[in-house]
Amino acid sequence: MMKYELIPEQLLYEGIVEKDNFFAPNAVDERFITLAHQAAYWDRLKSMKLTAQEIRRTGFALTQQLITREMYIVGGTLTACDFALENGVAFNIAGGTHHAGSYWGEGFCLLNDQAIGAYYLLHQQKAKQVLIVDLDVHQGNGTAEICRRKPEIFTFSMHAERNFPFRKETSDLDIGLADGIGDDEYLTILEKQLTLVIDRVKPDFIFYLAGVDVLATDKLGRLNLTQNGCKLRDYLVFSCCKKIGVPVQVSMGGGYSPEIKNIVDAHCNTFKVAIETLI
Template sequence: MTRAGPPLGVPRYKDPPARADARAPRRPRRPGVTPPIVYHPAYQASLPEGHRFPMGKYGQLAARLTERGLVPAGFVTPEPASAALLGLVHDPAYVAAVLAAAVPRAIEREIGLPVDAGVARRARASAGGTLAAARLALAQGLAGSAAGGSHHARRAQGAGFCIFNDVAVAARALQREGAIGRALVVDCDVHQGDGTADCLVCAPDLFTLSIHAEKNYPVRKIAGDLDIGLADGLGDAAYLAVLAGRLPPLLDALAPDLVFYNAGVDPHRDDTLGRLALTDAGLAARDRFVIAAVRARGIPLVAVIGGGYGSDAAAIAARHALVFEAMAAEAGP
């Protein structure tokens, strides 16, 4: 399911639609408050031995966050998303098929995961976790979920290890209840956020920015609001220059009520499904920049972890922890 749109790097709109009520800052910083982190045991499901998706990273990430003192009050446990909540974004027939563990084999192959009861529970927990973290971010300025970022899940089906589009579900739910009017999705996963673009195509106040490797998956991209395709092998300095040139003016033009930050670590040079060449230091600098730019404008930010692939789950978990460390540093002592 592809939708005609502009080439990569060209926004869907000539200029981002500015808010008439734009103002900053709207929410003060809350120094000394450790940003809450949402986690559910169902985030880690069982997969067949040798499966290439690094499911073990979720438990290892939770352990690392605990060891580093980033959850002094413990994790926040979310309510799994209901079928009605998921239906705000996804075809109800697809939602029902997932919850019944009856996804057609052709779609299951596109997803790349066996959609059994455990994987379905994980998908519900992840969507509920992103919504819970978003609510916490609106209340406290910063929050994150130790999962989420399933940005290849489209309205009609999942794909690319993604079953339900948690960010799109959370954004639509918050908008529907009046908690937000406008949101910005900052997607720094190495793969273009085609599913999020598809899910939010009819929601002009839910704006998508995707910064990704141009030649990477998906081959057939669904145009988002602003897609920035990067050349293979791009390193830290060039990547950060692109981010610094595009994000601040977009924040100023949109003045969103909330930023969803997909802090995927697959732009790392050692990632098995990435094509960029960021280092650990580059990922950390990226996370610090995004968080600081958003919070300097008084805008709440919720982080999800996105992709990160390879055989060393501990190393991947350590990279995923960087965004939570950056949020804690931004909150300050």
């Protein structure tokens, strides 16, 4: 997608970041993939042996190049985890592949970057209690399924209830929103629920999926947030992270407004708010 090139260009153009603030990831080590995904699924995926039905579910024509791309996306999130531990916050300009479950790909997601990241941190003893805050407009069904067997990972998804996926999984906390909710109601719900979750979970690491498909301009969204509302959403999340002194890894997630400027501006705002709040 064009946004993956335009976001860093815009951040550099505005002087928000410098070139040495970026990193190029390596492909993820396979041993970390199978912490979260079933080994049989990964074996069939990497050897291009998914069934025709499984491939249709992904929304992609399966290619080796696509599988390699997914491995680099996950590698980027794992590297960002380590940078977040050092610096307080780190981003994957891509990522947010939250529809991939332990044994399936779905909705343009083959490997679940933040679920793998959570398992990675626990496995490497870099965190003890992880919170995944998924504010993409679509429920993080794959993340919920992968992490439900891991009490050290708490999954919180706030999404449009009537949107994709139409068969939801059960997160530790799901907030399904009615169509057309705007800034004030959205932010009121988020502030209340996120505060309660953090008080309950007491995480020492947070993953944030910052999809901008919550915008009113989004063709797949069903919600009605403005650019400022989306920015205030980010501020709420990062302020909570700062308050409890917990590092946060951010994956950018979805954004499908017809005008690319709306997508890029909203994603760049997430970077700006993180820098203003946490750095």
